[in-house]
Amino acid sequence: MNNQNLPLRAAELRLETLRVFEARGFGHVGGAMSVVETLAVLYNGVMRVDPERPDWPERDRLVCSKGHAGPAVYAALAARGYFAKSLLKTLNRPGTTLPSHCDMNRTPGVDMTTGSLGQGVSTAVGLALGQKLRGFDARTYLIVGDGECDEGQVWEGLMLAAHKKLDNLIVFCDKNGQQLDGYVKDVLDTGDLAAKFASFGFFTQSVNGHDTAAIENAALAAVKEGAASHRPSMIVLNTKKGYGCTFAEDQEFNHHIAFTEEQMNGALAAARDKIAALAPAAGEVTA
Amino acid sequence: MSVTVKTVLRTEEKMMRDTYCRVLMELAETNENIVALDADLMSSSGMKPFMKAYPSRFVNCGVAEANMVGVAAGMSAMGFVPFAHTFGTFATRRVCDQIFMSAAYAKLNVRIVGTDPGVCAAYNGGTHMPLEDMAVLRAIPEMILVEPTDSVMLENLLPQIAAKRGVYYIRLNRKNAAGVYEPGSAFEIGKGVLLRDGGDVTLFASGIMTAEALEAAKLLSEQGVAARVVNLFTWKPADVELIVESAEKTGAVVTCENHNVVGGLGGAVAETLVKNCPVPVEMVGVQDLFGEVGPEDYLRGRFSLNAADIAAAALRAVKRKA
Ligand SMILES: Cc1ncc(C[n+]2csc(CCOP(=O)(O)OP(=O)(O)O)c2C)c(N)n1
Numbered sequence: 001m002n003n004q005n006l007p008l009r010a011a012e013l014r015l016e017t018l019r020v021f022e023a024r025g026f027g028h029v030g031g032a033m034s035v036v037e038t039l040a041v042l043y044n045g046v047m048r049v050d051p052e053r054p055d056w057p058e059r060d061r062l063v064c065s066k067g068h069a070g071p072a073v074y075a076a077l078a079a080r081g082y083f084a085k086s087l088l089k090t091l092n093r094p095g096t097t098l099p100s101h102c103d104m105n106r107t108p109g110v111d112m113t114t115g116s117l118g119q120g121v122s123t124a125v126g127l128a129l130g131q132k133l134r135g136f137d138a139r140t141y142l143i144v145g146d147g148e149c150d151e152g153q154v155w156e157g158l159m160l161a162a163h164k165k166l167d168n169l170i171v172f173c174d175k176n177g178q179q180l181d182g183y184v185k186d187v188l189d190t191g192d193l194a195a196k197f198a199s200f201g202f203f204t205q206s207v208n209g210h211d212t213a214a215i216e217n218a219a220l221a222a223v224k225e226g227a228a229s230h231r232p233s234m235i236v237l238n239t240k241k242g243y244g245c246t247f248a249e250d251q252e253f254n255h256h257i258a259f260t261e262e263q264m265n266g267a268l269a270a271a272r273d274k275i276a277a278l279a280p281a282a283g284e285v286t287a
Numbered sequence: 288m289s290v291t292v293k294t295v296l297r298t299e300e301k302m303m304r305d306t307y308c309r310v311l312m313e314l315a316e317t318n319e320n321i322v323a324l325d326a327d328l329m330s331s332s333g334m335k336p337f338m339k340a341y342p343s344r345f346v347n348c349g350v351a352e353a354n355m356v357g358v359a360a361g362m363s364a365m366g367f368v369p370f371a372h373t374f375g376t377f378a379t380r381r382v383c384d385q386i387f388m389s390a391a392y393a394k395l396n397v398r399i400v401g402t403d404p405g406v407c408a409a410y411n412g413g414t415h416m417p418l419e420d421m422a423v424l425r426a427i428p429e430m431i432l433v434e435p436t437d438s439v440m441l442e443n444l445l446p447q448i449a450a451k452r453g454v455y456y457i458r459l460n461r462k463n464a465a466g467v468y469e470p471g472s473a474f475e476i477g478k479g480v481l482l483r484d485g486g487d488v489t490l491f492a493s494g495i496m497t498a499e500a501l502e503a504a505k506l507l508s509e510q511g512v513a514a515r516v517v518n519l520f521t522w523k524p525a526d527v528e529l530i531v532e533s534a535e536k537t538g539a540v541v542t543c544e545n546h547n548v549v550g551g552l553g554g555a556v557a558e559t560l561v562k563n564c565p566v567p568v569e570m571v572g573v574q575d576l577f578g579e580v581g582p583e584d585y586l587r588g589r590f591s592l593n594a595a596d597i598a599a600a601a602l603r604a605v606k607r608k609a
Contacts, residue, residue: 188349
C-alpha cells in the first residue's frame, strides 16, 4: 500500500484531463474520463517508472490501447513530472507533442503508439514477452476498451499471453458499457467479458473502476497471483463513460463530443468541488 | 458523360455524408439487395438514417473491420449488394487481406467506403490519416477506386456503383466539399473530366485537390501559363486515353492528390505516361511522410497541398520541357 491520498490524486487528474480538452472545445471526453482512477493508481505507486528517465529499459510499461484516451494519459504523465503541465493545453495544436491518440515518438512517458483499436493488446504482449526474455523484473500494464474487445486481435493477443504464461502482463478492461455508436449491448454485445477472459486463462477480477482502493488492491493481487500461478491478469473495471464530467456522464453519445464554455465551466467547478471535499483541511497532517 | 462546371466554387451546404446516406437509401428503396455494414462508426459515416429506415439490412459489426469485410463478401455471395463503411485507414490497411481474398480474388461484389481521406482526418491525427489507402488497394487486380469530388458527383456515381458488379473502394470525404459541378452533371466511372483547357501544362487532380487545381490554373494564367485541368476521380482503372491525350497536348503534367505521392494518383499517371508518352511529371501530394494531428488548414500547408504549391509545381514541370 502506498501512502498517497489516491482519491484526491484521481480527482486532481480528472480536473487536469478536463482542462486538456477545455482549450480545444471538443474531444474524446467519455473514454478519457472512465480511466482516470486507473491512471491515478498506476502512476502513484503501482508502476515502477522514473520520469527523469522515460527511456529506462527496466521500467514498467503502459500501453493505453484505447489510444483515444490520450488526454487522460497526458494529464497523468504531466502530474507525475514527465513534462510541464503547461503543455497540456497544446492538445491537437499544430506541431504538438500531444496528439489525440497516444504516440510513443512524440510524448515522453508514452510507451506505445496506439489509436487503431486492438493493436495495443498485441504490442503489450510483445513488451511483456520482451521483458521476460531480457530477464527484467518489470511489468506491462495494458488498458483496453470493452468496445475494443470487438476486435479479433484482442483475443489473439490474450490467447498468446496466457499460453506464454505472461504473469508480468496486467490488463485493465474499461467496461463502461459504451462504444462509439452507443451501448455495447446494442452495437455488438460482448456478453460476459469477465467469464471470457477467465476462460482465456487470465486471473480475472472485477472491481469498481472509480474506486481507487479497489483498483489498487486488485493490481496488488494481480502481482501476487501472477507469481503464484504464472497467469496473466485481467482486471475488469466497472466504469461509467464520461464519469465525473457533468456534461458527458449519462449520455448515450459521449464518445467524441463538442461542448460549450458554459458546460465546461460547470464540469470544472464540479471537479474542483470534489478536490476541495477530498483535500485535507488546512493544518491537517497528511500521511 | 455530360458535365457543367460551376463558374464560382463555393463550399457546399450539405455534408457529403448526408448526400451519401440519402442516395443510398433511395437506391435501397428500389433495390432490396442493397445492404449496409458499419464498424462502430455509423455516427461518423452518417448512416444512422439508413439504419433506422432499414434495420434488418444494416449490420453494425462493432469495432471489427476485418470481420465486416468478410461478412460483406459472404453476403454478396448470397446475392446482396453490400456497402461497408469505416474510416479510410481501417477500410484499407486494416483489412487489406480480407478485401484481397474474400472480396477481390473471390470475384465477389463488394463496396468499401473509407471516410476522412488524407488530411481530412485532421484532429484524429497520424494514426487515423489515410495517405496510402488508394495505394494499398490499387495493387489489387480488378478493383475500382473512386474519389467523388463533390456531392453532385457522388449522387451521380452511387447508382452506377450499386448497379455494376465488382469490388469498389469509395474514398469519401464526409465533410462539406467545395462544389465543382452543377446539379445534373453526369459522370462515367473510369473517365476523367476535363474542367478547363489549356496548352502549356495539365493538372490532374482528385478530391479536395480539384478545387485547388482550378485555383492554381487561375494563378498560372496570371503568369501567362495556360493550364488544362482534369479531374481524375477514378484512380483505377486509369483513364489512359485522357491522360495520354493531355500529355501529348501540353507536354508537361502535374498530379495533385491528398495522398502519398507513392503509389497513388501520381503513380497511376506516371505509370501510364512512361509507357505511352513520357513527359515531365511533377507530383503534388504528401511526399512519403506520415500524417500528423492538427486542423485541416494547417495540414494542407504542412504537406504543401495548396493552389500555390500546384502552381509552383506546374512552373517546374513547364521548365523541364525539352
Ligand atoms: C481499428 C479501429 N476502428 C475504429 C476506430 C474508431 N473508434 C475509436 S474509439 C471507438 C469506440 C471504442 O469503444 P471502447 O473501446 O469501448 O472505448 P471507450 O468507450 O472506453 O472510449 C471507435 C470505433 C479505431 N480507433 N480503431
